[in-house]
Amino acid sequence: MERLLHIAKKVIPTPLFKTLQPIYHYFLAYLGAFIYRFPSREITVVVITGTKGKSSTTEILNAILEAAGKKTAMAGTIRFKVGDKIWPNKYKMTVQGRFFLQRFLRQAVDAKCDYAILEMTSEAATQYRHKFIDFDALLFLNISPEHIESHGGYDKYLAAKLELAKALEHSCKPRRIVIANADDKEHEKFLHVTAEEKYTFSLKDAEPYILDHYGLYMTYKTLNLRSHLQGVFNIYNILAALTYASTQGITPETAQVGLENLKGIAGRVQKINLPESNLLQKKQNFTVVVDYAHTADSLEKIYGVFKDTRKICVLGNTGGGRDTWKRPEMAKVANDNCSQIILTNEDPYDEDPRKIINDMLPGITSTPYKIIMDRREAINYAITLAHTPERAPRYESTTVIISGKGTDPYIMEARGKKTPWSDAKVAEQEIEKVLATKK
Template sequence: MSWVSLLGSRLDACTRRDCASSGTDRAWSGTWSPWPAQSWLRATLFGWRRRERRAMTSSPSDLQVVTAALGAAGLIEMIHGPGDVEISGVTQDSRTVEPGNLFLAWSGSDWDAHGFVAQAAAMGAAAAVVERYVPEAEIPQIQVSNGRLAAALAADALLGSPWAELFTVGVTGTNGKTTTALLAQHLLGARGASAAVGTLGLVGPDGSAREGTVGLTTPGPVAISTWLADLVQEGVESVTIEASSHALDQSRLDGVRFDAVVFTNMSQDHLEYHADMAAYFRAKSHLLNLTKDGGCVVVNADDARWKDLPIEGRRTLTYGIEESADLRAESIEPGPSGTRFRMDGAAGEIDVDLPLIGRFNVENSLAAAGIGTVAGLSLEVVADRLGSVPQIPGRLEVVQRDPFAVVIDFAHTPDALRRVVATMRPLVAGRLIVVFGAGGDRDRIKRPDMARAVAQVADVVVITSDNPRTEDPETIIDDIVSGMDGSPFERLVDRREAIRHALAEARPGDLVLLAGKGHERYQIVGTERLPFDERLIIEAHLGRMGELA
């Protein structure tokens, strides 16, 4: 066994105090620490085994393992101080540094972690990986040209490349990442314990999200490697990871290699971050560089933008509804509670009864089916598993059916809104009432197009706030309104009031769609996350209506 692999057991080599104080909140903040559920006895045994092996062989120190990984990637500019240092853990958060930790620092767009290197040293950090030398921090420092990439590679090296022990899937695209990832997790459960990482956090084999793991679509590099190592120790065999364009651009996943990567669709989003659609495309395309040797690229053949992906010579599997593809959906029959279709692939044809509505969910299920095929599942097993997929939180989630329907969905791009309202329209006997807004400090260009997508189909439009963040909510709504093009609408800045208004407006047979927040149980106002659960607002309002009746 190589020392890089052997060092993966360090995850469990903790003291009783370390295990007792470890928790998911620290794991989320970017600290390498085991889940509370891991036993102290097992951790002690793993630690003993590691120490025994070290006693029997001549081995490099932890910092030398990191140095070797960063050197192989051509990232090292200079090494300051001794290199034979033992490392007890790794973190990118100065608030969670413990004695013996390796501290990872780089310069971000809004902050510079080099200002915390000295603090980390004072708290007991044994060494640091930096982009520039910090002389006041009297600890060994590995100076690198790219701190983000170095962080991903360092965490992976210290944790023994846990991805190598898993069937790994990366999913990217503008829309459909979460649904595709969770559908894939469900399918892969047929071959052993399966997990997913993404917008909902770390979702374990039982289908529930681990407490304290919800945050970014794709977490930081330390959290990624930590979670994968934890999953390996738990006996998980496969994991599906949502890969956001931000994460790909920032090298958060560069410490992972994938057996399969999926490209769902691509439309305008995140242009507040990416310079233009070309830059957005390049960020998404980076996922190709993270495939294992012989890994498969699963591509939506119906999205013309993916035709420019440099996949020549790679193993590929295409899926689609309109275009010729390796895996196709035909004879689609939409219903009020699900969708029936025939799936046609190289292995034959089979009927699928998908308990999800919407043509886009047929696309998502095809993507997941492609992953299942790559993993060796038969078409029969894939169809059977698709027939039992659970409701995905905040994705066309029906929270009430009578006397009128209320649906919550995460749609927050023009394309996603267009797809959702088009799906809802034929299912509504009465009026389609849509409540939506746009996120603050995000792509402003898409806001008028969001309005057009809704106005063309909805009977009643209520424009409100989403997560305004540090932007003026009135300004955000002004941007949206500019795309209404004379169509009637109502404007209520307070999202609670907007939801209550829509519910009060609804009549039997109507459908109220709350778009934008989906699974989120908070609203970001300024820099604060305030409790905000649309389900509770609906429940409280309808309860009052019942009392009045």
């Protein structure tokens, strides 16, 4: 099918191809549902959408449902799960196309899962990957400018997200639930759909809350909850999951068990340490964090978690014509929040990696920076800096923040080349290397 589409792009005039492409996607969506016998009708389907927080909310909700004794399936950016079977997402995309989701849902039904939790993106909606999936619930987290070039503007990006709300409206399920973040300016548009139940959540629902380096403490329906996750953004993610859990009769006390069981989320404020069995661990006098943050807003929030530390950031940006406008903006966030910046390669695709870096430079006006194109070398350099004592220290601790890729399994390069990669593994290797060579 993919090869057929590639050939069609070459031989069919562009205006005609753009007209025919939606029909092609629609046909494949129906065909997939038909082949796998419309599996979404046999399982509770929870769809999570938003510019940021989808993966974390998916993991949080999964942990809460499991604590309630439910058998779950989960499809998202980080990993896939059907019952006890878990495997990583190596597709370099959140929502896989063609028949993948329908096959996944059939597997979940056959495994007798109670719930299927799906991350859903705007790009998936424009390609009809959500079609013929009957939603039981839609959780809207937030929206901010992203994928603007591919959608042709913010309004079209928002419209693509709202297609998911329309899908809920057209679902055959008897109890359709929509949940929206009341603190987001667009939330009313997601509530303006026909659904049996509508709920909102807001940061004020968690007040009073406390954030520290060990996690967060928040209030929910008079109960004090604790989570190992960090940052205000994760309070929002937890609230979204708690709001849905409450519609399923899950008590805050049971939800607390799920939150306690969730020690962390891969590639999301993920702290990298050497294993306790490694004698070098005691020499690690700094913190290393890997995070998926790939927008200026999410980058600022990650830096904010470690606001009282000396921050050394490893920063890159995606190529291939993707949101080029945000390159200097993200560099400016690093400039305003970090002590030192190391600019490096991320996912250049067919674009010149140096050009990507040059596009970022106008955002750096006052913070020392260094360009190291090799990502491993950049990470090593940042860790070396962190392990080197400052002559006149301003902060008590140092944090290296490696952003942009999270759990991405490849560096995407020119002509379709994919280099296997893991920020977390490379960071651990370079920590050991630095600690072993420096006294």
